[in-house]
Amino acid sequence: MPTTTLLLLLALTSNCFADIYLHNPRGSNNRLNEKSANRRNANRCFDSQNNNRGGYNVGDKTNQAFTAETGQHRMRYFQSGPTSGRGKSTLLLEWTNQHGCGGNEDTDPHKVNCNLVMQYMCQPQQGGPADDRDKLRNGANTLRQDYSPLNNARELRTETQQQKQNRKNGNVKSDRALQESWEWYDKCRIRQRNQGLFTADQRLRTNNGLGYSAAIYTRQNPNGNRYGYECPEERDYYPYWHPTDWKDIAIMPFNTSLCNWYQSESFNVKKQFECIENYPNSNNVRHRSRWNNEADCQSNGGQWIGFTNYLEYAPQLTTETACNAANGNAASPRYIWGIPHDALATRLQSRCLVALPAPDCVTAPWTRDNHLGNTRVGQASRYLWTLPHFPSGKEHNCIIRIRYNISTDDYDPFKTNSSHNENRVLGIQSPVQQNPNIDIGAGNSPLRLAINTAQYGRTFQDRSHVIKLMPRPAGLESSTIHNINVRGKRGNIVQTYPAVEYDFIPNDIKIKANDLIHFQWAGSNTHNNGNPAGDGQAGDAGEGTRGTDRNNIAQIRDKMENFPVPFENSTLWKNAELIWSGVGQPSSSSSEDIAVTMASAEDLFMHVCLKI
Numbered sequence: 001m002p003t004t005t006l007l008l009l010l011a012l013t014s015n016c017f018a019d020i021y022l023h024n025p026r027g028s029n030n031r032l033n034e035k036s037a038n039r040r041n042a043n044r045c046f047d048s049q050n051n052n053r054g055g056y057n058v059g060d061k062t063n064q065a066f067t068a069e070t071g072q073h074r075m076r077y078f079q080s081g082p083t084s085g086r087g088k089s090t091l092l093l094e095w096t097n098q099h100g101c102g103g104n105e106d107t108d109p110h111k112v113n114c115n116l117v118m119q120y121m122c123q124p125q126q127g128g129p130a131d132d133r134d135k136l137r138n139g140a141n142t143l144r145q146d147y148s149p150l151n152n153a154r155e156l157r158t159e160t161q162q163q164k165q166n167r168k169n170g171n172v173k174s175d176r177a178l179q180e181s182w183e184w185y186d187k188c189r190i191r192q193r194n195q196g197l198f199t200a201d202q203r204l205r206t207n208n209g210l211g212y213s214a215a216i217y218t219r220q221n222p223n224g225n226r227y228g229y230e231c232p233e234e235r236d237y238y239p240y241w242h243p244t245d246w247k248d249i250a251i252m253p254f255n256t257s258l259c260n261w262y263q264s265e266s267f268n269v270k271k272q273f274e275c276i277e278n279y280p281n282s283n284n285v286r287h288r289s290r291w292n293n294e295a296d297c298q299s300n301g302g303q304w305i306g307f308t309n310y311l312e313y314a315p316q317l318t319t320e321t322a323c324n325a326a327n328g329n330a331a332s333p334r335y336i337w338g339i340p341h342d343a344l345a346t347r348l349q350s351r352c353l354v355a356l357p358a359p360d361c362v363t364a365p366w367t368r369d370n371h372l373g374n375t376r377v378g379q380a381s382r383y384l385w386t387l388p389h390f391p392s393g394k395e396h397n398c399i400i401r402i403r404y405n406i407s408t409d410d411y412d413p414f415k416t417n418s419s420h421n422e423n424r425v426l427g428i429q430s431p432v433q434q435n436p437n438i439d440i441g442a443g444n445s446p447l448r449l450a451i452n453t454a455q456y457g458r459t460f461q462d463r464s465h466v467i468k469l470m471p472r473p474a475g476l477e478s479s480t481i482h483n484i485n486v487r488g489k490r491g492n493i494v495q496t497y498p499a500v501e502y503d504f505i506p507n508d509i510k511i512k513a514n515d516l517i518h519f520q521w522a523g524s525n526t527h528n529n530g531n532p533a534g535d536g537q538a539g540d541a542g543e544g545t546r547g548t549d550r551n552n553i554a555q556i557r558d559k560m561e562n563f564p565v566p567f568e569n570s571t572l573w574k575n576a577e578l579i580w581s582g583v584g585q586p587s588s589s590s591s592e593d594i595a596v597t598m599a600s601a602e603d604l605f606m607h608v609c610l611k612i
Contacts, residue, residue, distance in 0.1 A: 019460035020404035021054045021372075021498055023380065024094040024487045024505045025075055027402075027462035029055030032142050032177070033065065035528035035547065037495070037538050040142040045177045046401075047227040047235060049220075049460045053534045054498045056489055057549070058138050058465045059522025059605055066525075068140050068175070073522045073605045074397070075485075076468040076582070080389045081477045082333075089387045089481040089518075092506050093118060094380050095462070096498070097404045100369030101381075102254060111369050112406040113413060116252040117238050118383060121179075121245045122398040122469065124312065124390075132174065136397045138465050139177035145228060146171040147182070149189060152209040156190065156290070161279045164287075179399055179463070180229040180245065183344075187288035188215045188231035189224075194241070194292060198411070200430040200453035201422035212290070220454050236459050238405065239265040242292075243272045243307040243341035246401065248359035249385055259361035268356040271306035271338070276348065287344050308338030310353035312390050323352035333391050354391060372498055379507070380500075393471045400464040407457035432456045473580050479516050481609070482509055486521035486551045491529055492541045502551065516579055517612055519598070522605040523549035551606075553598040567595050575612065582607035 021027055029048050031039045038052040048054075058066075059073040066072050081087020101114040123129060123136050148167050150156050168182045189207065193215045204217040205224055215233035216224040224232070234240045244267060251262045264270065275289035275297035291297040294304040311333075317323045320337040327335055336355040339348050365381040367373070374380050390396060407413040411420070411431040422430040434453050437446040472479075488500040511517065527549040529540040544550055554564040555572040578589035594610070 019050050019099060020048075020095055020097040020402060020462055021050065022093070022095045022400070022402050022462040022464060023500055024092060024485055025400060025464040025467055026056035026487070027054070027095075028058070028138075028465050029462055031055035031057055032138060033057050033524065033526045034142065035526050035530050037529050037531070037533040037536060041144060043144050043225070043227045044139075044142055045144075045179050045228040046230045046461060046463055047221070047225075047232065048462055049458070050462065051498055051535065053536050054462070056499060057524035057527055059549075060525045061605070064525060066140065069137055072138060072465075074466055074468050075464075075520060075522060076470055076607060077387055077483055077520075078472050078476075078481050078518060078609070079469050080387050081472060081479070082389055082391065083478065087389075087472075087476075087478045087480065089483070091385050091387055091483045093383045093385055093400070093402070094487065094505055095382075095402055096372045096374075096380050096500075097367060097460070098370060098372045099404075099406055100367055100371075101252075101404070101406075102364040102366035102375075108366070110254070112408055114254050114364055114404065114406045115238075115258075116250075116364050116381075117403045117405065118249040118251075118385070119246040119401045119403075120249060120398050121247060121401075122312075122396040124392070125395040125397055125468070127394065128397075133168070133172040133178075134181050135178070136399060136466050137174075137178050140175040143173075143176050144226075145173060145176050145178060145182070147185060147226060147229070149208070150210070153211060156210060158280055161282065161284055161286075164279075177228065180231070182229055183287040184231060184245065185216075185226070185229035188233065190288045190290055191215045191242075192290055192292045192296075193217055193233060194237075196418045197237075198416045198418060198457075199421050200456065201433050202454055215292070220458060222454060235403075235461065238403065239267065239270075241272060242274050243267065243309070245342070247309060247311070247356055249400075250360040250362065250383055252362055252364035252383070254364055256361065256363050263358040263361055266359050267309045267341075269358050271308055272341075273304050273306050275302040276305045276344075277302045283347075285344050285348060305339065305348060307341040307343070308336060308353060309341055309356055310336070310338075311356055311388060312354050312392055312394070312396075313340070314352040314354050314391070317352035320350070320352075326352075333389070387469060390469070390471070395471060396469045397466050398469055399466055401461060402463075403459055403461045405459050410456060413457060476516070476579065476609075479514065480512070481516045481518050482506075482511060483518045483520065484509065489524075489529075490527055490540045490542045490549050492539075494537045495529055495539045495541060497536055504553075511612070514611065516609050518609045519553065520605070520607050521551045523551065525549070552600065555595075564599070567592060570595065572612075573598070577611040578608065579611050580609040 029050050030042050030044045034040050060066050061071050061073045078089045080089045100110045100112055103110045129135055172182050193213050199219040202219050202222045204213050204222045206213045218232045218236045220236050221232040248266045248268045275291040277286045277289050279286055289302055297304045314335055317326055323335050323337045334355040336353050339350050365375045367375055432453050437448050440447045485505050487505045488502040489496055493501055528547040531538050555570045557565055573591045573595040576594050
């Protein structure tokens with residue numbers, strides 16, 4: 001039985017390859033440590049559908065290029081405080097997107113409809129995945145993780161838990177990037193695709209040997225190409241109709257009348273269901289099933305189970321009664337009792353979970369179409385994220401994802417479904433067709449349009465490297481923390497494009513007395529920006545050793561000058577107080593020491609929290 005629920009397609013209007021880039025935190029676009037202007041492997045972690053020149057190298061810990069993950073520097077941000085409305089820690093997310101977004105359809109129309117979805121996933125640093133293979137990581141090389149599929153229906157039916165584990169053990173490599181888990185891709189390749197979706201005239205393949213078309217095949221990915229362990233169907237559509245590891249931060253539609261629907265359908269607040277089966281002759285549950293809907297699941301002996309998304313476990317609340325009662329304290333987090341979305345290892349045991357809020361929903365910022373640049377106010381597109389608070393006090397490793405989804409009015413993105421797919425037997429013609437010939441009334445001279453129906457309605461994305469969300473030092477629980485970072489990379493605009501040149505972010509900031517500023521930046525020792533250069537120019541214009549990526553902070557008199565103010569005339573650090581510094585960072589709180597350190601630090605990364 002096909003799944004007929006229609007959800008908005010995360011959606012382009014042309015064959016183009018430069019579409020959304022995350023600049024703060026720095027987006028990877030599947031880069032790691034390449035010395036070339038082009039990334040080496042577009043399939044490394046995820047399908048960005050972006051230009052190969054995009055992305056930023058991961059930072060190094062020392063003045064030597066890393067050879068293992070332990071040599072990488074992970075950007076670190078303090079979590080928000082425990083009390084709602086107080087002690088916020090804010091991080092300004094910044095990106096550029098090419099094809100336009102925002103605007104009112106009646107008074108300020110665009111050529112495309114769009115939405116932007118910001119998400120994150122986290123794992124605790126301590127007490128995280130029991131299997132090291134499942135830990136989030138950037139990897140030490142640019143190779144993609146391996147995957148060995150099931151080859152036929154018999155293997156699908158008879159695979160034991162040990163056989164599954166053997167497949168995984170042979171595939172997952174500790175020195176390669178991992179974001180989604182091996183199990184996430186395996187279940188995607190085995191689960192039947194949603195057959196209620198619009199696929200135009202694209203011919204989607206079927207799984208080799210399994211005899212049906214699975215969720216790795218979509219209109220945008222008809223051949224089932226693999227990108228890390230990402231699930232193509234989940235990548236292409238939002239909200240997704242099965243449980244995922246991703247947590248929603250914010251949704252930015254072109255029309256805010258959609259906000260209530262998006263927020264209520266978000267997995268942050270709505271249970272999502274999955275078909276659960278057991279391994280042969282065992283009570284242990286499988287991580288995957290072919291069936292994607294309740295009727296097919298139950299008729300084939302499975303259970304249709306609802307799963308809950310969450311921030312983290314609340315192990316101190318061991319019963320449903322205690323979990324619900326904890327919500328009576330307005331100052332504490334909100335809790336919910338449910339089966340966590342990653343609970344298969346615990347035999348579907350319900351637990352008390354720290355609940356997630358509904359995602360924020362605001363109008364997408366207006367940007368020009370076919371222009372990878374700023375909004376009308378002269379800044380790149382931005383969203384101020386209030387970082388979460390983890391009640392456990394644990395440090396978490398996280399990844400941020402932004403998706404840019406666009407469609408045109410060539411067909412209704414909300415009402416076009418599988419009944420509109422090309423079917424010559426039934427005489428159904430897709431509303432958009434591949435490279436159609438158009439009769440323009442000029443005799444035998446038809447016009448052929450360059451249309452790729454795999455890209456009419458299209459999704460682009462970028463993701464950060466792994467970052468850390470840290471608990472606050474004692475005594476700072478109620479302080480507001482503003483994060484100031486260095487964005488961009490070394491080189492002139494032609495050399496760095498579609499990334500950006502060096503700049504601070506935010507450029508302008510207003511703070512109150514007793515607020516804290518967390519200054520932080522990181523650099524790469526392999527930023528040579530060399531050949532192959534792709535569509536742009538190789539090189540890394542700037543001072544210093546070739547291939548290095550360094551930054552500092554010095555006060556200038558005003559924005560029209562470009563010469564540092566002597567310390568005795570400076571005011572920036574006059575009343576600064578060093579509140580916290582990371583390992584290897586400055587420990588002196590004198591104004592002079594702070595100024596000298598910020599202006600001349602030899603480290604690739606700076607990580608200090610100041611009261612100014």
